[in-house]
Amino acid sequence: xxxxxxxxxxxxxxxxxxxxxxxxxxxxxxxxxxxxxxxxxxxxxxxxxxxxxxxxxxxxxxxxxxxxxxxxxxxxxxxxxxxxxxxxxxxxxxxxxxxxxxxxxxxxxxxxxxxxxxxxxxxxxxxxxxxxxxxxxxxxxxxxxxxxxxxxxxxxxxxxxxxxxxxxxxxxxxxxxxxxxxxxxxxxxxxxxxxxxxxxxxxxxxxxxxxxxxxxxxxxxxxxxxxxxxxxxxxxxxxxxxxxxxxxxxxxxxxxxxxxxxxxxxxxxxxxxxxxxxxxxxxxxxxxxxxxxxxxxxxxxxxxxxxxxxxxxxxxxxxxxxxxxxxxxxxxxxxxxxxxxxxx
Amino acid sequence: xxxxxxxxxxxxxxxxxxxxxxxxxxxxxxxxxxxxxxxxxxxxxxxxxxxxxxxxxxxxxxxxxxxxxxxxxxxxxxxxxxxxxxxxxxxxxxxxxxxxxxxxxxxxxxxxxxxxxxxxxxxxxxxxxxxxxxxxxxxxxxxxxxxxxxxxxxxxxxxxxxxxxxxxxxxxxxxxxxxxxxxxxxxxxxxxxxxxxxxxxxxxxxxxxxxxxxxxxxxxxxxxxxxxxxxxxxxxxxxxxxxxxxxxxxxxxxxxxxxxxxxxxxxxxxxxxxxxxxxxxxxxxxxxxxxxxxxxxxxxxxxxxxxxxxxxxxxxxxxxxxxxxxxxxxxxxxxxxxxxxxxx
DNA sequence: ATGAAAGCGCTAACAA
DNA sequence: TTGTTAGCGCTTTCAT
Numbered sequence: 001x002x003x004x005x006x007x008x009x010x011x012x013x014x015x016x017x018x019x020x021x022x023x024x025x026x027x028x029x030x031x032x033x034x035x036x037x038x039x040x041x042x043x044x045x046x047x048x049x050x051x052x053x054x055x056x057x058x059x060x061x062x063x064x065x066x067x068x069x070x071x072x073x074x075x076x077x078x079x080x081x082x083x084x085x086x087x088x089x090x091x092x093x094x095x096x097x098x099x100x101x102x103x104x105x106x107x108x109x110x111x112x113x114x115x116x117x118x119x120x121x122x123x124x125x126x127x128x129x130x131x132x133x134x135x136x137x138x139x140x141x142x143x144x145x146x147x148x149x150x151x152x153x154x155x156x157x158x159x160x161x162x163x164x165x166x167x168x169x170x171x172x173x174x175x176x177x178x179x180x181x182x183x184x185x186x187x188x189x190x191x192x193x194x195x196x197x198x199x200x201x202x203x204x205x206x207x208x209x210x211x212x213x214x215x216x217x218x219x220x221x222x223x224x225x226x227x228x229x230x231x232x233x234x235x236x237x238x239x240x241x242x243x244x245x246x247x248x249x250x251x252x253x254x255x256x257x258x259x260x261x262x263x264x265x266x267x268x269x270x271x272x273x274x275x276x277x278x279x280x281x282x283x284x285x286x287x288x289x290x291x292x293x294x295x296x297x298x299x300x301x302x303x304x305x306x307x308x309x310x311x312x313x314x315x316x317x318x319x320x321x322x323x324x325x326x327x328x329x330x331x332x333x334x335x336x337x338x339x340x341x342x343x344x
Numbered sequence: 345x346x347x348x349x350x351x352x353x354x355x356x357x358x359x360x361x362x363x364x365x366x367x368x369x370x371x372x373x374x375x376x377x378x379x380x381x382x383x384x385x386x387x388x389x390x391x392x393x394x395x396x397x398x399x400x401x402x403x404x405x406x407x408x409x410x411x412x413x414x415x416x417x418x419x420x421x422x423x424x425x426x427x428x429x430x431x432x433x434x435x436x437x438x439x440x441x442x443x444x445x446x447x448x449x450x451x452x453x454x455x456x457x458x459x460x461x462x463x464x465x466x467x468x469x470x471x472x473x474x475x476x477x478x479x480x481x482x483x484x485x486x487x488x489x490x491x492x493x494x495x496x497x498x499x500x501x502x503x504x505x506x507x508x509x510x511x512x513x514x515x516x517x518x519x520x521x522x523x524x525x526x527x528x529x530x531x532x533x534x535x536x537x538x539x540x541x542x543x544x545x546x547x548x549x550x551x552x553x554x555x556x557x558x559x560x561x562x563x564x565x566x567x568x569x570x571x572x573x574x575x576x577x578x579x580x581x582x583x584x585x586x587x588x589x590x591x592x593x594x595x596x597x598x599x600x601x602x603x604x605x606x607x608x609x610x611x612x613x614x615x616x617x618x619x620x621x622x623x624x625x626x627x628x629x630x631x632x633x634x635x636x637x638x639x640x641x642x643x644x645x646x647x648x649x650x651x652x653x654x655x656x657x658x659x660x661x662x663x664x665x666x667x668x669x670x671x672x673x674x675x676x677x678x679x680x681x682x683x684x685x686x687x688x
Numbered sequence: 689a690t691g692a693a694a695g696c697g698c699t700a701a702c703a704a
Numbered sequence: 705t706t707g708t709t710a711g712c713g714c715t716t717t718c719a720t
Contacts, residue, residue, distance in 0.1 A: 054398055055714055069419045076414060252623050279621055
C-alpha cells in the first residue's frame with residue numbers, strides 16, 4: 001500500500017507538503033496541492049490511521065459496547081450513537097458483549113489498546129467494577145447507557161426503570177389486579193433490580209402484600225427465560241391474574257407460554273411489557289407497554305461523551321446523569337381480573 | 345498512559361525485553377518475566393495497538409459492514425462473525441451502512457485507513473462497484489455476504505434467494521393461487537432481484553401469466569414499504585389471493601396492512617415470508633416462511649475470509665461461492681383461494 | 689510556502 | 705537470554 005513517501009516522490013515534493021495537503025493546511029499553494037492530489041489519486045493512497053493516531057494521539061474513534069446486539073433496543077441505541085458520532089467527526093466501533101463479562105472485558109481491553117477516545121457501555125454485570133475502574137483510571141471518558149455500576153459515580157444515560165415499572169404496575173392495580181407476576185432479568189443487571197423496585201413500590205403503596213413466588217428473576221433477559229418462567233407462574237396453584245414482562249425478549253416468551261396454555265389475553269390473563277416489541281405492535285397493536293426512546297438514548301449518551309472528550313475543562317468532577325422518562329402506552333392486553341378478590 | 349519504555353525503566357530492563365514479555369516470546373527468563381509483569385501491572389500498562397500494527401502490519405482486526413443493524417437477520421450474522429473471529433484471534437469492527445452507499449463508502453475508507461486485515465460486506469447497492477474495486481485493488485481480502493455485486497467475481501456467502509423464492513411461490517401455486525403479489529426491496533439489492541426471479545420462474549413453469557402490477561419494488565426493505573405496498577395491492581380492483589413478503593421487515597408491514605383492512609389470514613388472504621420474523625413466530629407460529637440460518641452465514645463467511653487472510657497461497661484466483669439452502673417452514677398462513685379461478 | 693530533523697510506541701534483525 | 709540499532713508512516717517543530 002502506498003505511503004505518504006510514495007506520494008511525495010511521485011509529486012516531487014517533501015512528505016511534509018503531502019501531509020499538509022491531507023490535513024487541509026492552508027499553507028500550500030494551489031498548484032502544489034493539485035500536483036499532490038493527483039499523485040494521491042494515481043497511487044490510490046489511503047492515509048494510515050495507525051501512524052496518524054500514534055503521533056497525534058487522536059483516533060477520532062468512539063467505542064460502544066452493547067450487551068445484546070440481537071435486541072433491537074440496543075441496535076437502535078447504536079444507530080443513535082453512530083449518527084451523532086459521524087455528525088461530530090467521530091467513528092464508532094461497535095462491540096457486542098453478549099451479556100458476558102469476559103467478552104466485555106476483552107472488548108474494553110481492545111478499545112483501550114486501540115486508543116479510542118471514549119467509551120459508551122451498557123455493562124453486562126452491574127456489580128463487578130474492576131474493568132470499569134480500568135477505564136476510569138486511564139482517564140478515558142466513559143458514559144454508561146441503560147445500566148448503572150453499583151457504587152461508582154459515572155456519567156450515565158438511562159430511562160427511569162423504577163418509575164416506569166411503577167406506572168405499569170400501578171396501571172394493573174388500578175384495573176383491580178392483586179396478584180401480579182413479574183418476570184425479569186438477572187439480579188446482576190441494574191434495570192432488573194430497578195424494575196422490581198418500581199413494581200414493589202406500587203404494590204406497597206396500595207397495601208398489597210408482596211409474594212416472592214410471583215417475582216421471577218431470570219438467568220438472562222431472553223425469550224427462553226420469559227417462556228419458562230411464565231409457564232411456572234401460570235401453572236401455580238394460585239396463578240397471577242397479570243404478568244409484567246421485564247423486557248421485550250421476556251415478554252415474547254411470556255406471550256408464547258400464554259398461547260401454549262391456550263389462555264386468552266386479556267380475558268384470562270393480562271400482560272404488560274417494559275419496552276416495546278415492534279414487530280408485534282406493528283402487526284397487531286394490543287400490547288400495553290412502557291415505551292423507551294432508545295435512539296435518543298444513543299444520541300444523548302454520545303453528546304455527553306463528546307462533551308467530556310472535548311472539554312475536560314468544565315466540571316470534570318461532577319457527575320452527569322441523564323434520566324429519560326419512558327412512556328406508558330395503553331393498548332388492549334389488560335382487563336380486570338375475573339374473580340373479584342378485592343380486599344378493600 | 346504508560347508506554348513500553350516506562351515499563352522497561354521500572355523493571356530495569358530494555359524495551360526489547362518488555363516487548364518479548366508482551367508477545368510471549370520464549371527467550372525470557374522466568375525471573376525477568378515476572379519483574380516485567382509486575383511493572384506492567386503497577387503501571388496499568390496497556391499495549392498501544394497503533395504502534396504495534398504500524399510496525400507489524402497486522403492488526404488482527406476484521407471489518408464487518410452490514411446494511412441494516414436493526415434487522416436481526418444481520419445482527420445474527422454479526423454474532424456468527426464475531427464468535428468465529430474471536431475463536432481465531434481476531435477482533436471485529438462492526439459498521440452499519442443503513443442501506444446508504446455513502447455511509448458504506450465512509451466505512452470502507454475508515455476500515456482501510458485502520459488497516460483491517462479483511463472485510464465482510466453486505467453491499468447497500470449491488471450495482472455500484474467503485475468502492476468495491478477500491479478494496480480489491482488494495483488486495484484486502486473481501487467476502488460478500490447475503491448480496492452480490494453485479495459483474496464482479498468476489499468470494500461470497502449467501503442463501504439461495506432464487507430457489508427459496510421459487511419454493512415459496514410454488515407452494516402457493518400448489519395451493520391453487522394464481523394471483524400472487526410480491527412485495528420486495530429495491531432493484532439495487534441483489535436479493536430482491538433474485539427473489540423476484542425465483543417467483544417468476546415458478547409462475548412461468550406453471551404457465552401462469554405474470555402481471556407487473558403484482559410485483560412491487562420498494563424503495564427500501566422496510567416495514568413502511570411493506571405496509572404501503574400491501575395496501576395498494578389489497579385495494580386493487582382485482583387483488584391477489586396471496587402475498588409474498590420479500591424480507592422480514594416487509595412481511596411485518598404486510599401483516600399490518602392486512603389487519604387494518606380487516607382481512608383474515610388465511611381465509612381472505614394467504615401470506616408467506618422470505619425470512620423468519622422471530623417475535624411473531626415465537627408468540628404465534630402461524631407464518632409460513634423461508635428460513636435462513638444467518639448465524640451460520642456469519643460463521644462461514646468469516647472462515648472463508650480468514651482462509652484468504654492466512655493463505656494467499658491456495659488458489660488465489662478461483663472464486664469461492666458458498667450457497668446455503670434456506671428451508672421452507674410451512675405453518676398456517678396459507679390456504680386455497682376462495683374463488684376457484686383455476687384455469688387448468 | 690516548503691522542507692529537514694526528530695520522534696510517536698513499538699518490533700525485526702542483528703549483535704553480544 | 706538480553707540489548708542495540710533502525711525504522712514502520714506519519715506529524716511536530718523549527719528552519720528557510
